[in-house]
Amino acid sequence: MRIALFSALTLLASFGAMAQEELTRQLWNSEFIGKRPEGTGAPAKPPTYRRATPVPQQTAAPPPAGEATILGLTLWRVRPAKPSDSGTRLLVLEPTGNGAGEEVPERLNADTVLAEGDRVRLSVEAATSGYLYIIDREKYADGSLSDPYVIYPNRLTRIDGNRVSPGRLIEIPDREDHPNVFTIRSSRPQQAAEVLSLLITTQPMAEVKIGNQPFRLDTAVYQEWEKQWAAKAERFELEGGAGKAWTPQEKQAGAGQDAALTQSDRTPQSLYRVSARPGSPVILEIPLQFKK
DSSP: OHHHHHHHHHHHHHHHHHHHHHHHHHHHHHHTGGGSOOOSSOOOOOOOEEEOSOOOOOSSOOOOTTSEEEEEEEEEEEEEOOTTOOSOOEEEEOTTSSOEEEEEEEEEOTTOOBOTTOEEEEEEEESSOEEEEEEEEEEETTSOBOOOEEEESOTTSOTTTTEEOTTOOEEESOTTSSSOSEEOOOSSTTEEEEEEEEEEESSOOTTSOOOSSOEEOOHHHHHHHHHHHBOOOEEEEETTTTTOBOOHHHHHHTTOSSOOOOTTSOOOSEEEEEEOOTTOOEEEEEEEEBOO
8 A cells, every 4th residue: 555655646746747847848938939029930940948957846836827937048158269160250359448359159058167267148038028137246165155246237238228028138248348258267266156146127226326337236235135036946958059159140139129039049048937926026046157
């Protein structure tokens, strides 16, 4: 009897996990890709994503369609272009403004461990309309964190440039920034990661001051935001996407507000699904891990 009961429970758990996977697949198809504008080209092959986080234990009924926030993020590592490259190139602006060179951005999985000197960029796309803010903190080997700084938007960001909507691609840093890439540098030997917190709100945040330099956010204020809006997310990685180069469509969509990715275009490398109340701000933490 015990064996039969155990088998039945195991079978139910398996069915529950399969149902959760099927629900998630439907959600990213209908609530992410389906929110983009329709394309004029041939329909793209449906993407295949693999789960990168454990299936959450279902303590309650899954949120109905429309009550989950799905965020797409692609981490890019840029490298000098080669004559044999077929990928679209990025004009990388040097911090001194004395020169620029063509480099090729390649996709990375979100959990890729970065090395000192790696040059990286981010692109962000949301399945809902809102406003994007990015808070940066250093994380050290003992688990402690530095003060939070708002690194996006800034004064170089185009007007309404931090507004997100389906198909609209936001690049961090902006292509016009000097430099327009992040170079991985540890501020001290104990630094283990850079933690980026992506905050999406329905309305602009008047309390966030925008300047030429990163804005130091009061730690108590950020901790209060975390209490209200921080959420754990399920993460999925696009199979066969890592190592793929920037596409012309991604380059065009990230250049300004007049172009958007369509249902026929490539989807983000990493998808995050967060259960949240409709209209509620969401904070999603993205740790960029450093090699020891």
